[in-house]
Amino acid sequence: xxxxxxxxxxxxALGHAALGWVLKYFAEAASGPVYPSVSADDLRAMVAEPLxxxxxxxxxxxxxxxxxxxxxxxxxxxxxxxxxxxxxxFAGVIGDFLASALNQNVTxxxxxxxxxxIELQVIDWLKALVGFDPLAGGMLVSGGSAANLAALAVAxxxxxxxxxxxxxxxxxxxxxxxxxxxxxxxxxPKAASLLGxxxxxxxxxxxxxxxxxDVRRLADAIARGASDGHHQICVVANAGxxxxxxxxxxxxxxxxxxxxxxxxxxxxxxxxxxxxxxxxASLFQxxxxxxxxxxxxxxxxxxxxxxxxxxVRHASGLHRAFAQAADYIDVVADRDMSDFAFWDVSPxxxxxxxxxxxxxxxxxxxxxxxxxxxxxxxxxAEHLAAAIDGRDDFERLAxxxxxxxCFRYVPAxxxxxxxxxxxxxxxxxxxxxxxxxxxxxxxxxxxxxxxRACIVNHRTTVSDIEMLLDTIERLGTALCASRx
Amino acid sequence: xxxxxxxxxxxxALGHAALGWVLKYFAEAASGPVYPSVSADDLRAMVAEPLxxxxxxxxxxxxxxxxxxxxxxxxxxxxxxxxxxxxxxFAGVIGDFLASALNQNVTxxxxxxxxxxIELQVIDWLKALVGFDPLAGGMLVSGGSAANLAALAVAxxxxxxxxxxxxxxxxxxxxxxxxxxxxxxxxxPKAASLLGxxxxxxxxxxxxxxxxxDVRRLADAIARGASDGHHQICVVANAGxxxxxxxxxxxxxxxxxxxxxxxxxxxxxxxxxxxxxxxxASLFQxxxxxxxxxxxxxxxxxxxxxxxxxxVRHASGLHRAFAQAADYIDVVADRDMSDFAFWDVSPxxxxxxxxxxxxxxxxxxxxxxxxxxxxxxxxxAEHLAAAIDGRDDFERLAxxxxxxxCFRYVPAxxxxxxxxxxxxxxxxxxxxxxxxxxxxxxxxxxxxxxxRACIVNHRTTVSDIEMLLDTIERLGTALCASRx
Numbered sequence: 017x018x019x020x021x022x023x024x025x026x027x028x029a030l031g032h033a034a035l036g037w038v039l040k041y042f043a044e045a046a047s048g049p050v051y052p053s054v055s056a057d058d059l060r061a062m063v064a065e066p067l068x069x070x071x072x073x074x075x076x077x078x079x080x081x082x083x084x085x086x087x088x089x090x091x092x093x094x095x096x097x098x099x100x101x102x103x104x105x106f107a108g109v110i111g112d113f114l115a116s117a118l119n120q121n122v123t124x125x126x127x128x129x130x131x132x133x134i135e136l137q138v139i140d141w142l143k144a145l146v147g148f149d150p151l152a153g154g155m156l157v158s159g160g161s162a163a164n165l166a167a168l169a170v171a172x173x174x175x176x177x178x179x180x181x182x183x184x185x186x187x188x189x190x191x192x193x194x195x196x197x198x199x200x201x202x203x204x205p206k207a208a209s210l211l212g213x214x215x216x217x218x219x220x221x222x223x224x225x226x227x228x229x230d231v232r233r234l235a236d237a238i239a240r241g242a243s244d245g246h247h248q249i250c251v252v253a254n255a256g257x258x259x260x261x262x263x264x265x266x267x268x269x270x271x272x273x274x275x276x277x278x279x280x281x282x283x284x285x286x287x288x289x290x291x292x293x294x295x296x297a298s299l300f301q302x303x304x305x306x307x308x309x310x311x312x313x314x315x316x317x318x319x320x321x322x323x324x325x326x327x328v329r330h331a332s333g334l335h336r337a338f339a340q341a342a343d344y345i346d347v348v349a350d351r352d353m354s355d356f357a358f359w360d361v362s363p364x365x366x367x368x369x370x371x372x373x374x375x376x377x378x379x380x381x382x383x384x385x386x387x388x389x390x391x392x393x394x395x396x397a398e399h400l401a402a403a404i405d406g407r408d409d410f411e412r413l414a415x416x417x418x419x420x421x422c423f424r425y426v427p428a429x430x431x432x433x434x435x436x437x438x439x440x441x442x443x444x445x446x447x448x449x450x451x452x453x454x455x456x457x458x459x460x461x462x463x464x465x466x467x468r469a470c471i472v473n474h475r476t477t478v479s480d481i482e483m484l485l486d487t488i489e490r491l492g493t494a495l496c497a498s499r500x
Numbered sequence: 501x502x503x504x505x506x507x508x509x510x511x512x513a514l515g516h517a518a519l520g521w522v523l524k525y526f527a528e529a530a531s532g533p534v535y536p537s538v539s540a541d542d543l544r545a546m547v548a549e550p551l552x553x554x555x556x557x558x559x560x561x562x563x564x565x566x567x568x569x570x571x572x573x574x575x576x577x578x579x580x581x582x583x584x585x586x587x588x589x590f591a592g593v594i595g596d597f598l599a600s601a602l603n604q605n606v607t608x609x610x611x612x613x614x615x616x617x618i619e620l621q622v623i624d625w626l627k628a629l630v631g632f633d634p635l636a637g638g639m640l641v642s643g644g645s646a647a648n649l650a651a652l653a654v655a656x657x658x659x660x661x662x663x664x665x666x667x668x669x670x671x672x673x674x675x676x677x678x679x680x681x682x683x684x685x686x687x688x689p690k691a692a693s694l695l696g697x698x699x700x701x702x703x704x705x706x707x708x709x710x711x712x713x714d715v716r717r718l719a720d721a722i723a724r725g726a727s728d729g730h731h732q733i734c735v736v737a738n739a740g741x742x743x744x745x746x747x748x749x750x751x752x753x754x755x756x757x758x759x760x761x762x763x764x765x766x767x768x769x770x771x772x773x774x775x776x777x778x779x780x781a782s783l784f785q786x787x788x789x790x791x792x793x794x795x796x797x798x799x800x801x802x803x804x805x806x807x808x809x810x811x812v813r814h815a816s817g818l819h820r821a822f823a824q825a826a827d828y829i830d831v832v833a834d835r836d837m838s839d840f841a842f843w844d845v846s847p848x849x850x851x852x853x854x855x856x857x858x859x860x861x862x863x864x865x866x867x868x869x870x871x872x873x874x875x876x877x878x879x880x881a882e883h884l885a886a887a888i889d890g891r892d893d894f895e896r897l898a899x900x901x902x903x904x905x906c907f908r909y910v911p912a913x914x915x916x917x918x919x920x921x922x923x924x925x926x927x928x929x930x931x932x933x934x935x936x937x938x939x940x941x942x943x944x945x946x947x948x949x950x951x952r953a954c955i956v957n958h959r960t961t962v963s964d965i966e967m968l969l970d971t972i973e974r975l976g977t978a979l980c981a982s983r984x
Binding site for chain 1: 504511515521523527539543548552554555561568569573576582583585587588589594600601602609613614615621624628649653666670671675687692693695696699700701798804805806821822848852853856860861866869873876958
């Protein structure tokens, strides 16, 4: 037996222990605290050990894992409302498990025939799900940041006939400009930095009262940029900003981009999959006119981490950015499938078989169940917004078009005192997190500190929404009492 | 029950079906063909279906998976010798399975306390394993391409006091230059392209007869670059080139870098973990003097895909490249651990819990078993090289210092006829792949097409090496017969 093979007995025992734990974890996902009570020092003491030179008993290692596992945040919990953290799903976990065992390196058809075929099928499904061009190209990456980085890399290269891959961005004839909503995700300026055009290339377009990009200001900025001689690369629109869920007026933005010959990238990392949810589909009009779209199946498709996706209407753009061969072929459809290589269309070479978890989940549950769940999440947000609007001691701070609600606790004594309200709500957020009954994160809206609840969880029900508000009220009352 | 929860019964059934399949897959890893016999059209027909709108029976979905799974390459097979594809390991698969179920988003300590602590522990172990600075910073990414991209991003930003993140690389005072071995991995020029400095910034340093960077030529190139007024960014050395396994003379290169004040990045994606393998450790002298090192645990640490690692001696460089806050803090050690965020030191925001598979495998097997396995892989390569040298109808085309052997089949009739030998060996490689008994890939060495065997598999034994040569001889003889 090879040194790195466990015995049949140990494999069987470790495998069953792990499966038993996972089944229990899913059966109990809706119970227990959302967040653990542990200090960084205590955790470090539990984990710290020198490089293990010799083998440890797998059963003992597993027991150590079990103790540590409970010191993570329970992201499947129905009252996990922080960030854009989805609940995952069991069918996806099984797909991921099988992907790890199969250990396919999805670099190309020749290296991973079945996995490559399944990935291309899954990308076709994602296009169908959001109503994007069936002939678009696409690939799976680690998440929205990677997808947005790749999107900007493509838009930059398509913006000029110059060989930027060879000559670098200094070859651009003029200072570059990327137009984005002032609410764009931080991965957009980070991408501008990494790609060498620099964060200063970002032209921030103000948003209206509902957090949507002001299209008139966009058109003005582009006209000004053109007359100033900027090299204009693209417009980045939000399909679900991560602060409030605002969806930019994509159709109107597409009009501007079309008239100016500018690439339109839509960052749908959070909200993209809601484009087909009956309750909000109309918000996404024009999505099919985008040149590229970022989507995060590990967000509102409830896949386990990690999997992001970039779709590009004309696949040749992916080749422009990522193919390294001098004489690459621009059109994937012209190539024999067995010659297909993801390294020509993607920043990665080695690639995990990320598609299998999506394949399993979409088949076992059906897209209808996903869309109904997205719709239900939005309904829960509407319920939360209405409940906040109906209570005197809460104040909503932004429209809630998707599944994010931004609000604050406003006890009568502090009404109108902005600084004090910010302090109180900052403390309150931490108190809620430590309490363990629910988990909130925050957003800064103007100068106001907002408690922010984001619902991308298939287990959240109305009673969880009620419990969230009760928890905040209980802790808020206590905080105020301790201060007075 | 939520629409995206399977019933307890279905979870139990699907989980046990999957575990049973994985246990069988591992029990039979050493048997069966390495590569399937299937056409792209047949596979497409098996996979193709419109977006599944409604739920399918999980048992039926699983059966479809089982049929498709056998149409992938069996990368754990002891005669899988293609590319740098490791065999994976079961303990790692279990770690990955639990990571998918836990679904931690390892963005920061606050979001994933236990997972963050485990990842930092695993990075400490990787530093210890290759003898790198214990105070170095590091993070896990999707693989070598991502690690090399991040490394060049860091070296570029550390190379100047200018705010490149803000101003872009056009702010550089002179044309950039990156010095790399002519054998550098294609991810290096791809990174130069993506980062905006352009592939033309690459200065290729010739290698000697053993494929090692010529240090005198490097020193000359740097001196010339300095007098030509280039903005010199870094030197990229190979610690195991993926063509032949050549290890550049790192210590001598470090001398040059030190005297010139240049960043030294060592690409150890393939070979880095061999630095502690007794049989070859001396080749890696000077590795501890590098400013950054890329390592791929999914290669010679036998982890399931994906996981790469970038180590950076002075962690502040990671902040320079990746922290987006204006007033970021340079030294991680000065920060309270509960404030630690990977987004300050890494290109990603959402991050899979990649560390858990390494944690499980290193504990269950011990680093000694990993190093012994690496040593055994190298011994197998030495055996293969010696066997080739001992046969008249084979010719070795390069030294084999690590676990890669480049060679060709040379029947007496074709001796000395280069073009004909290239044609024959190209056909032979495909014939070996289709035969299914072993899997080889290739390298171009000068103008010679080489069959290339890379051994990063804990199951490969001497009899597999013998079978490889027998298979090649059998197919080579048949090919020659069919041509005459």
